[in-house]
Amino acid sequence: MLLRILLLSGIAGDHIIAQQHGGATKLDNLALACCYCNRYKGPNVASIDPHTGEVVALFNPRRHIWREHFVWQGARLSGLTDAGRATVQLLQINRADAVAVRQLLVEAGIFFVVR
Numbered sequence: 001m002l003l004r005i006l007l008l009s010g011i012a013g014d015h016i017i018a019q020q021h022g023g024a025t026k027l028d029n030l031a032l033a034c035c036y037c038n039r040y041k042g043p044n045v046a047s048i049d050p051h052t053g054e055v056v057a058l059f060n061p062r063r064h065i066w067r068e069h070f071v072w073q074g075a076r077l078s079g080l081t082d083a084g085r086a087t088v089q090l091l092q093i094n095r096a097d098a099v100a101v102r103q104l105l106v107e108a109g110i111f112f113v114v115r
Helices: 002-009 035-041 082-090 096-107
Strands: 012-015 030-033 046-048 055-057 070-073 076-079
Touching: 012 035, 030 035, 046 082, 055 082, 076 082
Parallel strands: none
Antiparallel strands: 012 030, 046 055, 070 076
């Protein structure tokens, strides 16, 4: 059932380190990602921190702790660290349509903002 829900929702396995950069197709190099995040991330392993302008490594879900890098502010996600900020920006997590959908899910009691 879970697999069916994931497939219907556009969730897929994404290489954390892209194959073209030597990343293997193994569980420790895969993460679930929506089709938008997968597309926006592409083969990138780094991006620019919008606060400092420095090139930094992206958040790695196999090595980093989520709550140390991100915080929900309503339906918007904010980066707490250089990696968090760069990841939020590169993946366009707070694009208008995504925030609107999350807000509807919050109001419906389906999406829970964890602090």
